[in-house]
Amino acid sequence: MKLIIAIVNDEDAIDVIDLLNEKGFRVTKLATTGGFLKSGNTTLMIGVDEDKVEIVLGIVEETCRTRHQVITNPSPLSTTTGVYVPYPVDIEVGGATIFVVDVDQFIKI
Amino acid sequence: MKLIIAIVNDEDAIDVIDLLNEKGFRVTKLATTGGFLKSGNTTLMIGVDEDKVEIVLGIVEETCRTRHQVITNPSPLSTTTGVYVPYPVDIEVGGATIFVVDVDQFIKI
Amino acid sequence: MKLIIAIVNDEDAIDVIDLLNEKGFRVTKLATTGGFLKSGNTTLMIGVDEDKVEIVLGIVEETCRTRHQVITNPSPLSTTTGVYVPYPVDIEVGGATIFVVDVDQFIKI
Numbered sequence: 001m002k003l004i005i006a007i008v009n010d011e012d013a014i015d016v017i018d019l020l021n022e023k024g025f026r027v028t029k030l031a032t033t034g035g036f037l038k039s040g041n042t043t044l045m046i047g048v049d050e051d052k053v054e055i056v057l058g059i060v061e062e063t064c065r066t067r068h069q070v071i072t073n074p075s076p077l078s079t080t081t082g083v084y085v086p087y088p089v090d091i092e093v094g095g096a097t098i099f100v101v102d103v104d105q106f107i108k109i
Numbered sequence: 110m111k112l113i114i115a116i117v118n119d120e121d122a123i124d125v126i127d128l129l130n131e132k133g134f135r136v137t138k139l140a141t142t143g144g145f146l147k148s149g150n151t152t153l154m155i156g157v158d159e160d161k162v163e164i165v166l167g168i169v170e171e172t173c174r175t176r177h178q179v180i181t182n183p184s185p186l187s188t189t190t191g192v193y194v195p196y197p198v199d200i201e202v203g204g205a206t207i208f209v210v211d212v213d214q215f216i217k218i
Numbered sequence: 219m220k221l222i223i224a225i226v227n228d229e230d231a232i233d234v235i236d237l238l239n240e241k242g243f244r245v246t247k248l249a250t251t252g253g254f255l256k257s258g259n260t261t262l263m264i265g266v267d268e269d270k271v272e273i274v275l276g277i278v279e280e281t282c283r284t285r286h287q288v289i290t291n292p293s294p295l296s297t298t299t300g301v302y303v304p305y306p307v308d309i310e311v312g313g314a315t316i317f318v319v320d321v322d323q324f325i326k327i
């Protein structure tokens with residue numbers, strides 16, 4: 001039995017949980033951090049048999065891969081004309097940190 | 110030495126921590142998730158000697174077992190008479206997910 | 219490969235993350251608990267090679283050691299004269315709980 005601890009971007013959490021559930025994996029979602037400038041992260045814990053580890057890792061890696069996204073800055077920049085205008089910003093989203101740990105017992109009550 | 114990671118319902122967290130402390134177990138409480146429709150969960154970490162694992166698991170299972178609870182819905186349903194009335198809802202509370210992991214070192218400073 | 223789970227005081231979190239980053243260790247910061255009377259804690263996860271465990275533990279222990287701090291109570295005490303005055307309180311800050319766990323795989327995407 002293995003415990004997979006995956007720390008993923010908040011934006012990807014719902015997608016990755018949905019996909020894992022569809023494939024029959026039970027996911028425990030821990031608390032989410034808040035963040036001002038960038039979104040926070042969500043910690044997922046998944047208990048799986050050793051022969052299913054690669055399937056879970058594949059789903060997490062596919063869903064949470066780092067990619068670029070253009071957002072409109074919510075704090076508009078002041079221009080020299082004195083008018084505040086929103087402006088697009090290119091940010092990097094996604095990414096994940098994953099630990100696979102051997103687990104003695106996995107209990108769901 | 111073992112690390113017990115128990116994810117329990119917020120409602121049960123205080124009871125289970127109290128009981129564990131009374132029995133001499135030190136519990137580290139991680140962050141709690143918030144939830145809109147249902148209460149969130151709390152993650153507990155307990156470092157124990159191998160021969161105490163079953164005692165801790167017993168306390169968690171006893172305190173956090175799944176049970177039914179009737180609550181009065183805080184968002185009253187609109188009736189055909191145009192009057193808003195609170196109504197009782199049967200929900201399932203409790204439950205826990207527990208991982209027992211082998212630990213090399215446990216340090217408390 | 220080892221996973222170090224360090225639960226530290228919020229006040230020490232930034233310092234210990236900075237120091238670990240300077241030494242080349244990547245730290246994943248989980249959610250922070252809030253607290254009313256005392257500050258909350260922050261959970262850090264650090265994946266390191268076995269021969270680096272002692273360096274990380276040394277940095278955490280040094281940065282997060284328990285110490286006393288005198289604060290001015292934000293909820294002033296009412297005196298017999300009917301005047302509310304702030305008063306100094308000696309509190310204990312710092313401290314950490316650390317678990318070192320063997321890890322099969324550590325993936326950063």
Ligand code: NI
Pocket residue numbers: 067068092
């Ligand atoms: Ni890039």
Ligand code: NI
Pocket residue numbers: 176177201
């Ligand atoms: Ni039931």
Ligand code: NI
Pocket residue numbers: 285286310
């Ligand atoms: Ni002291």
